[in-house]
Amino acid sequence: AAEEVPDATAAEVRRAVLAGHKLRIRYAAADQTPRWRTVDPIGLVTVRDQGYLLATRSGADRTYRLSRVLAAEALPEPAQRADRVDLDRAWRDRGTRFRTGGDQVAVLVRVDPARREELVTTALAVHTEEAEAGGRLRLEVTFQDARHAEWALWQLATDAEALAPQWLRTALRDRAATIATRYEASP
Known part of the structure; x- marks a missing residue:
């Protein structure tokens, strides 16, 4: 939005x-x-x-x-x-400078094909891509840093799943749990 x-x-x-x-x-x-x-x-x-x-x-x-x-x-x-x-x-120049600095992170991700373009547009690079049984795609992508990786996958909600690294899976799970807890209680 x-x-x-x-x-x-x-x-x-x-x-x-x-x-x-x-x-x-x-x-x-x-x-x-x-x-x-x-x-x-x-x-x-x-x-x-x-x-x-x-x-x-x-x-x-x-x-x-x-x-x-x-x-x-x-x-x-x-x-x-x-x-x-x-x-x-x-x-473009500023985007290139932004993407080439920092501690880049490689992520293995499963994504709904309808959201593939959004994922690859956000990532710095796509290293591998293959179709999985069930219609999803498995990609290895690189992000600028840990914060960028978490933000990008969070934007895709349930249409993407970080498969590795484990710290990213944990960060996304913890973020989702925090939001779920916040909305469990009545205001």
Whole structure:
């Protein structure tokens, strides 16, 4: 499902991008306390119904998920950015850099063929693939790291099953048990 971005926040981000002005955002990065950042916006991209702000901060490339921008303010100063930007290429380059760093994880997974494309699009690489009796597919794929592997398989719900490594099976089981326990009790 598409993530929600408040209209006022989205409008302010768009305004800064189109005007070529610096942007001040209150950003809630994963597992961190939200804080203010001043960035030089480059452009906006949408991938699988998720919006992202491509920007630089102190000259370094940054990518911000729009749903995590809690507030935004276009500033009067001009942004430090190239006059012309190929957003498709910028997105691909950032994705490549993201996927080639970190502690990559190989995962053996059983998946419903209807969700295969979603799995392989999220994974860094597919090493093996074979059909199983019963119509499911067995794939060996690589993910960026443990967190990426858990997130990707969680998104597929019951249409995928991690077969190995065991720590991933345990993490997914524990996550499901926590949610099931939360919803057992009446509010």
